[in-house]
Amino acid sequence: MTPNDPQLVIENLSFSYPEYPGVAARHLFSNLNLELPCAGIAVLLARPDQGKTTLCRLLSGLIPRFSGGELQGQVRLGDLQLLEQDPHELIEQVGLVFQHPGEQLLTSRCDSEVTFPLESLGIPRSQMETKLAAVLSAMDLERYRCRSPKVLSGGEKKKLLIACLLAVDPRLWLLDETLEELDSGSKRQLLELLKDGDRSTLILSAKWHDLFREYADRVFLMDEGLIRRVRERPGSPEFQGLLLKRGFVLPGEDLQGGGAAPLPRVSGSLERSTAIDRNTLLVAEDLRFRYAEDSQAGGAPFTLKIDHFHLDSGRVLAVVGDNGSGKSTLGRLLCGLLRPEEGQIRIRRGGVLRPAAPEDLNRFTGYLFQDPDLQIFLPTVFDELSFGLKQLNLPEEEISRRVQETVSLFGLPAGQAPPSLMSYGIRKKLQAGVYHLLERPLMIIDEGDSGLSVNDFAEMVRIFRNNEGALIFITHDHRLAGALADEVVELKSGSFT
Numbered sequence: 001m002t003p004n005d006p007q008l009v010i011e012n013l014s015f016s017y018p019e020y021p022g023v024a025a026r027h028l029f030s031n032l033n034l035e036l037p038c039a040g041i042a043v044l045l046a047r048p049d050q051g052k053t054t055l056c057r058l059l060s061g062l063i064p065r066f067s068g069g070e071l072q073g074q075v076r077l078g079d080l081q082l083l084e085q086d087p088h089e090l091i092e093q094v095g096l097v098f099q100h101p102g103e104q105l106l107t108s109r110c111d112s113e114v115t116f117p118l119e120s121l122g123i124p125r126s127q128m129e130t131k132l133a134a135v136l137s138a139m140d141l142e143r144y145r146c147r148s149p150k151v152l153s154g155g156e157k158k159k160l161l162i163a164c165l166l167a168v169d170p171r172l173w174l175l176d177e178t179l180e181e182l183d184s185g186s187k188r189q190l191l192e193l194l195k196d197g198d199r200s201t202l203i204l205s206a207k208w209h210d211l212f213r214e215y216a217d218r219v220f221l222m223d224e225g226l227i228r229r230v231r232e233r234p235g236s237p238e239f240q241g242l243l244l245k246r247g248f249v250l251p252g253e254d255l256q257g258g259g260a261a262p263l264p265r266v267s268g269s270l271e272r273s274t275a276i277d278r279n280t281l282l283v284a285e286d287l288r289f290r291y292a293e294d295s296q297a298g299g300a301p302f303t304l305k306i307d308h309f310h311l312d313s314g315r316v317l318a319v320v321g322d323n324g325s326g327k328s329t330l331g332r333l334l335c336g337l338l339r340p341e342e343g344q345i346r347i348r349r350g351g352v353l354r355p356a357a358p359e360d361l362n363r364f365t366g367y368l369f370q371d372p373d374l375q376i377f378l379p380t381v382f383d384e385l386s387f388g389l390k391q392l393n394l395p396e397e398e399i400s401r402r403v404q405e406t407v408s409l410f411g412l413p414a415g416q417a418p419p420s421l422m423s424y425g426i427r428k429k430l431q432a433g434v435y436h437l438l439e440r441p442l443m444i445i446d447e448g449d450s451g452l453s454v455n456d457f458a459e460m461v462r463i464f465r466n467n468e469g470a471l472i473f474i475t476h477d478h479r480l481a482g483a484l485a486d487e488v489v490e491l492k493s494g495s496f497t
Contacts, residue, residue, distance in 0.1 A: 013073035155323035318481035321491035336361030382415030
């Protein structure tokens with residue numbers, strides 16, 4: 001086969017999920033067709049909840065085997081009929097990185113996570129050791145070799161899953177929103193790896209990344225169960241108009257220049273000399289936090305050092321930085337989930353800035369985790385949204401009214417829908433709806449743009465923008481930060497730059 005011969009061929013693929021309690025049967029694909037060559041990078045753009053994840057799991061044998069549903073059509077990988085194979089038979093043929101890494105990580109150490117599929121294939125130990133060292137080095141994860149994946153940041157977890165795929169190096173790579181939560185350097189590092197090889201790669205995304213213009217060989221759009229190849233040249237006015245119309249970029253983004261996103265604007269909120277007045281909502285000074293040492297991991301534990309930081313009411317602040325730079329650690333300190341070893345956080349209460357203990361910050365700050373499943377635990381949308389309101393002893397009519405308003409505001413499914421059957425992005429919207437109802441003075445959204453379209457995230461920021469309170473959002477998307485935030489600050493190795 002030559003590099004341009006078809007590697008993956010999807011013909012007339014149709015799929016419907018079964019009906020579940022609270023969720024009607026849903027028809028996702030109807031006569032879907034797609035061809036990918038034996039080498040190269042293809043990008044498939046689709047809005048959230050259009051079936052990107054379902055397509056990935058169909059191609060890797062997980063659906064309908066573990067979900068049920070009606071499936072028709074043919075999928076060939078070379079001469080192999082994919083739909084006739086069990087998932088374990090496809091380890092060397094199809095590799096998938098889940099959108100939500102927490103659903104895919106299985107073991108208690110990073111090295112065993114990488115070697116697990118190699119052991120399944122019967123690879124000799126000496127070869128496993130060689131592959132392990134090579135892939136951890138390729139993804140800059142050597143220092144985490146003996147650590148638990150649980151201690152990694154969201155982006156580092158995705159890099160670990162990429163390392164697992166690199167160790168096996170299957171013929172077809174499926175990357176479901178994998179570039180989300182990766183910093184700019186890691187995105188380029190991954191795309192360079194994918195470009196240098198004879199594998200076929202399909203990247204599925206709800207937004208257009210600058211680097212696609214440089215690395216993507218083909219671009220496809222998926223909408224209402226159909227896929228079409230984009231013939232417009234990336235960077236052309238026609239291409240930019242198409243992306244804007246479909247919601248893959250924000251109005252005003254310039255795609256013709258390409259290259260890296262602009263550097264963030266440094267905020268005056270880091271300057272001690274900046275006046276702190278009656279508009280100041282929160283002040284953090286001389287904060288120090290260090291994670292406990294891991295005797296097996298080696299090296300110095302991560303330390304966060306924040307000399308000064310303050311935030312005024314009515315402001316939206318974006319925090320950017322590389323994977324593992326301390327963005328989520330800062331968020332967890334500001335909401336009281338972590339207790340600083342040194343320093344002080346003050347919040348405005350009763351018109352006065354007062355020192356805040358972690359329990360005070362718990363009530364003052366709403367923090368949306370990167371992983372929405374850490375905060376969603378009840379059986380229906382209504383149960384999730386009403387839980388906090390019920391603690392306030394509000395009348396049932398008032399609770400129902402507020403819940404219905406929030407369902408409409410965030411575009412959520414009907415109240416009896418189970419969150420466990422909702423897409424990753426919709427679960428993030430539900431998570432945001434819960435905190436919208438709690439009306440906290442300070443909101444922190446950690447990687448909220450992952451799994452959502454840029455328009456969906458821009459609308460979320462608009463909803464949480466509050467003249468009486470403030471909003472911090474953590475992101476790796478510098479363009480999004482520059483477009484939606486009043487100020488942008490950057491963390492590097494645990495400190496503001």
